[in-house]
Amino acid sequence: xxxxxxxxxxxxxxxxxxxxxxxxxxxxxxxxxxxxxxxxxxxxxxxxxxxxxxxxxxxxxxxxxxxxxxxxxxxxxxxxxxxxxxxxxxxxxxxxxxxxxxxxxxxxxxxxxxxxxxxxxxxxxxxxxxxxxxxxxxxxxxxxxxxxxxxxxxxxxxxxxxxxxxxxxxxxxxxxxxxxxxxxxxxxxxxxxxxxxxxxxxxxxxxxxxxxxxxxxxxxxxxxxxxxxxxxxxxxxxxxxxxxxxxxxxxxxxxxxxxxxxxxxxxxxxxxxxxxxxxxxxxxxxxxxxxxxxxxxxxxxxxxxxxxxxxxxxxxxxxxxxxxxxxxxxxxxxxxxxxxxxxxxxxxxxxxxxxxxxxxxxxxxxxxxxxxxxxxxxxxxxxxxxxxxxxxxxxxxxxxxxxxxxxxxxxxxxxxxxxxxxxxxxxxxxx
Amino acid sequence: xxxxxxxxxxxxxxxxxxxxxxxxxxxxxxxxxxxxxxxxxxxxxxxxxxxxxxxxxxxxxxxxxxxxxxxxxxxxxxxxxxxxxxxxxxxxxxxxxxxxxxxxxxxxxxxxxxxxxxxxxxxxxxxxxxxxxxxxxxxxxxxxxxxxxxxxxxxxxxxxxxxxxxxxxxxxxxxxxxxxxxxxxxxxxxxxxxxxxxxxxxxxxxxxxxxxxxxxxxxxxxxxxxxxxxxxxxxxxxxxxxxxxxxxxxxxxxxxxxxxxxxxxxxxxxxxxxxxxxxxxxxxxxxxxxxxxxxxxxxxxxxxxxxxxxxxxxxxxxxxxxxxxxxxxxxxxxxxxxxxxxxxxxxxxxxxxxxxxxxxxxxxxxxxxxxxxxxxxxxxxxxxxxxxxxxxxxxxxxxxxxxxxxxxxxxxxxxxxxxxxxxxxxxxxxxxxxxxxxxxxxxxxxxxxxxxxxxxx
Numbered sequence: 001x002x003x004x005x006x007x008x009x010x011x012x013x014x015x016x017x018x019x020x021x022x023x024x025x026x027x028x029x030x031x032x033x034x035x036x037x038x039x040x041x042x043x044x045x046x047x048x049x050x051x052x053x054x055x056x057x058x059x060x061x062x063x064x065x066x067x068x069x070x071x072x073x074x075x076x077x078x079x080x081x082x083x084x085x086x087x088x089x090x091x092x093x094x095x096x097x098x099x100x101x102x103x104x105x106x107x108x109x110x111x112x113x114x115x116x117x118x119x120x121x122x123x124x125x126x127x128x129x130x131x132x133x134x135x136x137x138x139x140x141x142x143x144x145x146x147x148x149x150x151x152x153x154x155x156x157x158x159x160x161x162x163x164x165x166x167x168x169x170x171x172x173x174x175x176x177x178x179x180x181x182x183x184x185x186x187x188x189x190x191x192x193x194x195x196x197x198x199x200x201x202x203x204x205x206x207x208x209x210x211x212x213x214x215x216x217x218x219x220x221x222x223x224x225x226x227x228x229x230x231x232x233x234x235x236x237x238x239x240x241x242x243x244x245x246x247x248x249x250x251x252x253x254x255x256x257x258x259x260x261x262x263x264x265x266x267x268x269x270x271x272x273x274x275x276x277x278x279x280x281x282x283x284x285x286x287x288x289x290x291x292x293x294x295x296x297x298x299x300x301x302x303x304x305x306x307x308x309x310x311x312x313x314x315x316x317x318x319x320x321x322x323x324x325x326x327x328x329x330x331x332x333x334x335x336x337x338x339x340x341x342x343x344x345x346x347x348x349x350x351x352x353x354x355x356x357x358x359x360x361x362x363x364x365x366x367x368x369x370x371x372x373x374x375x376x377x378x379x380x381x382x383x384x385x386x387x388x389x390x391x392x393x394x395x396x397x398x399x400x401x402x403x404x405x406x407x408x409x410x411x412x413x414x415x416x417x418x419x420x421x422x423x424x425x426x427x428x429x430x431x
Numbered sequence: 432x433x434x435x436x437x438x439x440x441x442x443x444x445x446x447x448x449x450x451x452x453x454x455x456x457x458x459x460x461x462x463x464x465x466x467x468x469x470x471x472x473x474x475x476x477x478x479x480x481x482x483x484x485x486x487x488x489x490x491x492x493x494x495x496x497x498x499x500x501x502x503x504x505x506x507x508x509x510x511x512x513x514x515x516x517x518x519x520x521x522x523x524x525x526x527x528x529x530x531x532x533x534x535x536x537x538x539x540x541x542x543x544x545x546x547x548x549x550x551x552x553x554x555x556x557x558x559x560x561x562x563x564x565x566x567x568x569x570x571x572x573x574x575x576x577x578x579x580x581x582x583x584x585x586x587x588x589x590x591x592x593x594x595x596x597x598x599x600x601x602x603x604x605x606x607x608x609x610x611x612x613x614x615x616x617x618x619x620x621x622x623x624x625x626x627x628x629x630x631x632x633x634x635x636x637x638x639x640x641x642x643x644x645x646x647x648x649x650x651x652x653x654x655x656x657x658x659x660x661x662x663x664x665x666x667x668x669x670x671x672x673x674x675x676x677x678x679x680x681x682x683x684x685x686x687x688x689x690x691x692x693x694x695x696x697x698x699x700x701x702x703x704x705x706x707x708x709x710x711x712x713x714x715x716x717x718x719x720x721x722x723x724x725x726x727x728x729x730x731x732x733x734x735x736x737x738x739x740x741x742x743x744x745x746x747x748x749x750x751x752x753x754x755x756x757x758x759x760x761x762x763x764x765x766x767x768x769x770x771x772x773x774x775x776x777x778x779x780x781x782x783x784x785x786x787x788x789x790x791x792x793x794x795x796x797x798x799x800x801x802x803x804x805x806x807x808x809x810x811x812x813x814x815x816x817x818x819x820x821x822x823x824x825x826x827x828x829x830x831x832x833x834x835x836x837x838x839x840x841x842x843x844x845x846x847x848x849x850x851x852x853x854x855x856x857x858x859x860x861x862x863x864x865x866x867x868x869x870x871x872x873x874x875x876x877x878x879x880x881x882x883x884x885x886x887x888x
Contacts, residue, residue: 368526370544
């Protein structure tokens, strides 16, 4: 299937916005110290549970890939079950178990029918996966191989290489610098002990947020939260991450035998709860955040036919995540594309959006609110995000007003203070 | 206007109460436009999709990729709207929109707050008949399409291998051509080609409007009548029936390009729903694919990824809904110290076992249970529900089939699974494509794939 744009879904997670009256969010603490976020969704006979730990690759320490490796091991055997038995007991009941990790978060998720005996197996399994993973040595060897294959696959794509280089250059020795997938050396070096230690430190109640959406009432949700966390060890929340270093301008070119050149241009962006969050977010929606409508899309794609996929985003994280502009074009036109991207940004920083552009972007973001919470799957991810980043429970009800309040001068001011169009880092990988 | 059917469809046969008794209503306008509405009142939003019966499998030689190129141009203006105005209008209403092209269909969609549905339908009706194909806009947009091809295929090992795989597997079937088109055809495509293609296929009697969300069927019908009703139908070309000859032996293609990770694809030609000798065959093939790859407890993960550990990943897939005969696909990536040949042998052995032995009752039960649960989970997504209806209608089947899947799967026996393996998953019917990586570092061939093809075993 070929689509006109690949932008959909690309950056939604980074920019969660709500407006008007959202679903009613309830929250409490389990007796194991975990924060619970719950929305009742009675219409479908199913439940989604997503447990998020502050245990992403920012916690890797000297071993890039450790967080992801540890997370991947969770479903490879836990409690009394080896990987085969674990997979079978969930799948023969139609339960869907998932896990994953990025820079900030690591998570385990489960989707089950609400039938009591099915749901009980789902919860029992998730509890074991989080609290009692086996870290079987054979399974470790197997997952190590899989991660090495994944690493090689990402290094056979110019975009995979460019993104890695961008983060390495921008974040220098900060924990965000390395790729969550690790590198060849660390993937060889990580031991079972490293993972047991990592698990013991970070997979603890105080470091967890549990999001629940489904056809259960408050009492049912309390039982679910208790069930999945009862066996978790106690410990401490992860410490704050260090501040992000300031990196001056740089341009890095790497040759790759491809027909296209991939361009990543950017710099440090913002953290969650940044005072400029709404001005930068709405401003970026005009610049390159809208899937089919944006200034970058107009300049790079529509006017010049340079690139199929061109966009920009802020990725707000625990500490400053990046601001990035991305495009790819045939090698012969790479310099032209880079120039257009830089000039478009410079013009935007200098002038800001027009009244009309800002108005349209705000209408898209505010009017699009109901779409962003139109399924249990979407709501549970947003709940996990809100819990993880400590958003107030009424956040959903306040965002519309905050979006509506952004004006042209605020956007121009925020961009001119935060984004220096003349510096930043450009990573260019291609033939 | 004639109302064909209004049925209350129960999604699943579980011992549960289903408060959302998903209601589907079907209409047909006098000009031939089919309108299918599915109610889902959980949120005040709606998904609207317009499906056209045209895609890459409709394309003659020389203009491959034209359906997809036209899809891009559908955003470039009509007699009433300027280039990009469609997208800007939907965006300012808080909606999101896009389109997709496949072998058997081209579809356009909006996801939008329910109060703006009518505006979306008005715009879709406008571009169904009143598109303006401007030479200058086309010149830029075809460059965008070529960049898309470079991104998805030229520079992407898996994309290149899959393209080569299809090109050698099918001798005559139009499924041999990539949806995005061959680069040479894109180079030579003209705006007049697109105008012809648009005239031939974009008409109400070649389209289905699918609306899923917080709507009342009669209200949607009234809107459809207002905006699509006045459009004139066309005479839609009748395609000659495709005639893929019987394959007479295995086909292999070795794709060499800069890469780091070898892998392979294997495909057996198989029938699809509506064209099988016996109607149970596609369902038996679906069960078979799930026995191999229906999760982490299925055979390929258990035996190749864990068990012997020769594969870092291995998969099987089969799509029962297509306009033309399709393939049952296996794929695998070896772990270090193991070769593609070993993975290929293990996949062949897994198939051979299915030809020889009956699958277990527990395996069969697991597949049915998973499918029953998936049906519930899928109803969480408006978009998925619309996709399911649109796909079935547009490949020439009936949306009601989606509600008969569970019943059909429950009727499949282990003997039938073995029987489809014996009939179709045989070497004479097989195509194998292997990626052999060329070094990435240093000065090596850039960009285009180098491939050697040989037919016969």
